[in-house]
């Protein structure tokens with residue numbers, strides 16, 4: 001699949017089959033995260049990859065019902081950002097840095113035929129504290145987002161043009177507002 005097709009057909013997949021994603025494909029997805037740009041090249045993110053069902057269920061509990069897709073996800077990635085290596089001048093850029101790495105993983109997964117779902121964690125303190133507790137994260141590590149991955153149970157949306165592209169509300173303005 002070419003890059004534009006992956007971008008145009010990515011969608012939020014909320015139920016997965018029990019088919020296992022290969023280690024090779026997981027590595028490709030993680031490499032996409034590592035290739036992401038970051039402000040001032042701080043690369044302040046790191047990624048906790050979880051396949052263990054018990055831990056996935058703990059992550060579900062931490063993020064609440066909006067993260068129930070973790071019950072069927074084949075694996076998930078918690079993006080964590082390190083306060084100690086953020087750009088001191090504008091540390092807030094970590095939010096963008098983490099988001100770009102996450103989206104890179106979603107697009108890479110799409111291109112491999114693997115479904116993904118973003119599970120917002122930052123800026124919700126209850127979810128962040130609960131994910132911190134699941135992984136016993138030190139104070140300098142900020143839980144940014146969880147992304148669930150797996151093969152889609154409902155195959156009907158695979159390859160479908162993302163509905164956002166069909167949004168009738170004008171989002172693009174040429175030359176002037």
Ligand SMILES: Cc1cc2nc3c(=O)[nH]c(=O)nc-3n(C[C@H](O)[C@H](O)[C@H](O)COP(=O)(O)O)c2cc1C
Nearest residue numbers: 010011012014066067117118119120121162163164
């Ligand atoms: C920052 C962020 C947080 C999100 N959090 C959740 C979530 O907790 N649970 C969920 O089911 N979907 C979550 N989503 C997915 C959105 O609901 C989804 O992207 C949106 O409805 C558009 O659908 P699409 O991804 O299929 O285009 C999140 C997406 C983003 C970007």
